[in-house]
Amino acid sequence: MIKTDALIIGAGPTGLFTAHQLKLIGLSCEIVDNLDKIGGQCIELYPDKPIYDIPAIPECTGEELTNNLIEQLKPFNIKFHLSERVEEVKKNNEIWQVKTNKGTEFNTPNIIIAGGVGSFEPRKFSPKECEKFENKSIFYAIKDKTIFKGKTVSIFGGGDSALDWAIELSKDSKVNLIHRRDEFRGAQASVDKMNELAKSDKINLFTKYQLKSVKGKENLEGIEIEHDDKEVKNLETDYVLGFFGLIMQLGPIANWGLNIDKKTISVDTEKFETNQKGIYAVGDICTYPGKLKLILSGFHEGALAARACFKLARPNEKYRFEFTTSSKSIKKRLGVKE
């Protein structure tokens, strides 16, 4: 059980800057994100695109913004819990008990939801029986490529991830690449390389096919794929990989008793508190009259929510406003020598 003054859900730009604001005023915090990396939409959806409306930064990419926010957090040594989704939020004696899908538990008086458009989840195969093989023989992301060595791997998808992994795994595995269209969406260089490997039989290419069913009781034994013209093929395979992109789902946040309107959470504009005391919502996921879904709005909202957390985390102390330029205690927290 981890005790913290505030728990932040979401490591997008808003969650990151909110952590900075909490630590600046002397509160502890930890961050949970469903993704395996820090940065939210900026890193998942547009790492290379330039952003032009971050105050005092004329131009930076999504990745550069994320790296700068991480750099700004360096003095604080924040604990991130990545690849974990917050599932359960319950109140016990004015303290929130929070649980993730991996079983990590937190006790905190304050939860700041910086969940953006919800958690990013992989789009999955439609046959229901795929679920029982998930994370055993069917994967939507690769953590350890060595398990595929010398095995037969059937890769589904037509974008960069499917192409890149088909090319990479063909070095040491038998690879079937299956796509529901004739055309691939990935980078031309990868499409050319894949076609070259298919010509030399290093990759078995199946276009206009989709997964029809999976076979096997305990272990996956094979799959059936179906052509647009209904012809069915059986393929023996040890592993199946699906790369169909990500979908965003509000997910478990919808079950925490919050005022939700069109996938956003209503808050006040003083503390960014929701209808539940001690639960705040900031960034893209919150709504109030005049809300702008911009990164700069999330920064402002996080700064105010962090100050609101002080009251519940330190009920016997009074919060004192201080500038970073002149506060000795802030400089101490930042490790700045005077």
Ligand SMILES: Cc1cc2nc3c(=O)[nH]c(=O)nc-3n(C[C@H](O)[C@H](O)[C@H](O)COP(=O)(O)OP(=O)(O)OC[C@H]3O[C@@H](n4cnc5c(N)ncnc54)[C@H](O)[C@@H]3O)c2cc1C
């Ligand atoms: C293509 C594109 C271009 C854009 N350009 C600009 C621009 O130029 N300027 C600008 O200001 N804005 C821009 N935006 C919008 C900007 O990216 C968002 O406003 C910003 O990312 C919101 O930040 P956030 O931290 O609130 O949410 P997000 O960045 O969405 O991060 C939320 C995080 O919360 C996680 N999460 C959600 N639920 C859970 C849960 N239950 N458990 C664990 N983790 C969870 C998600 O996995 C995600 O990582 C652009 C957006 C897109 C898509």
